[in-house]
Amino acid sequence: MATPNGTLRAVRMGLLMSQDEFARALRRAGEQEGTPNDASKRLVQRWESGTTAGPRPVYARALEAVTGLPIESLGFPAPALVRISEDGHGGDDLQDSPVGTPAGTGSPTPQTSPRSNYTGVWLSTYEYVSSGRGNQVFPGKHHVVLLQHGNRLTGRSLPHGSLNPDSPLTLDLQVDGSTVTGTWTEQTASEGYYRGARYFGAVQMLVEPTGRRMAGKWVGFGKEFDVNTGPWELRLMDTATTRAVLDSYNRPPE
Template identity: 50%
Template sequence: MTLTDARSGPNDRLRSARLALRLSQEEFANKVQEAGQINGEPNECTKRLVQRWESGQTTWPRGPYARALETATGRPIERLGFVPPETRVRADGRGGHDVERDPAPGTDASIVPAPGSGGFGGIWLSTYQFFSSSREGTFTGAHFVLLLQRGSTLTVRSLPGAALSEGSVLTMDLTIDRNVLTGTWVEETSPSGHYRGARYHGAIQLLSEPTGLRLSGKWLGFGKAMDINSGPWELAFQTATTNKAAVDRYSCIPSLDA
């Protein structure tokens, strides 16, 4: 099915998911509202909005609604018949490139929706891979990090105790351009760890997936031989709540088995 075809007809997948729950459109709207409360992202879903989704008039819900729909149905948003806005890269005529998004009809988001009322703000799980010549292997560094957004800038700071990299402290400073995040990273390793307090830094660029629940990209940084190394980096959304209780809960060593 082409993008045009998907946008021209009703959303039978969403309707089937609702009917499988034996809910009317009004009852389903209430369930989506309840799911938003569970997610910590209250919404104002109505019967009319459900009708717009099922008729195909709105082909891609905003972030909080997408996440509420996933919670309400237990299915990924991509399996509920919605079509994400198309993202493409074009030359800017000056040797560089720009990222464009085609907003779906009936949506107001040319910017990728992000969790919570604070945009990308919240607590995320940060993981990256790197090769260590001194340890002769590839390793994963992981931290729970706090993201604070102010306009188009985003600061990232690791939470106390949230490290697998021997107690290292991670920071990032990013600039947001629609679904592209670009900036720098710095990691201060533990003085008592394998890297003996070494400071590493470099550049990073991330792309946000349509629901805003995951950021993925690559890092760049200098190696011992003055070569430039790179590797994958990913941030996975955990919660939009940033109060003391949430910070205390995530001030721990992340489990990568979940």
């Protein structure tokens, strides 16, 4: 059974692109790089459904150019170099198949926690200490799209949904009862204080009984290879992921 690529789907939705728009962006990126490709909506559907496990190099380069992320961060299994077949079909909007159930399987989403599904727009808030600025405490805030497949959650911040501009955040989480554990990656702004540095680490949170808030701690490495930690919270803003809802949260959090 194919395993859906929820990470790629979350990244695409975080970019506010339909599958067709994403395919067009990949073709434009190929032309600009001098390596044209034939990316199509059908191909994007096959990547996201897991029917095609990974992209050929010409598509991998375009994916990295469009998303701003390395190919290994887009949910493809290693090695992510496979041949592409031409069958497959699906929808055309931002949600093309039911979240939590691979399209066509009819398998129910497992009841993994107080709420059965955490898909939606969440406000992500964490705090960190900046040793280079007198150990001041700063907040990091993002409007994040979370998508659920079974007990796995994948997330990506909206393009303009960060407190600090041009600092996209990605999450890869797993739900076990009321515990949420996983990894995070943030690419800081090239013109910001951290000058485009890429940070990553782990996070563990507990889900409140309402299922509308997760709170816990993050762990990550600092610039001097020290281990840092701090609080992290996810608060549900909207369970819908339609274009109108994503547009409404495509702004810096207050």
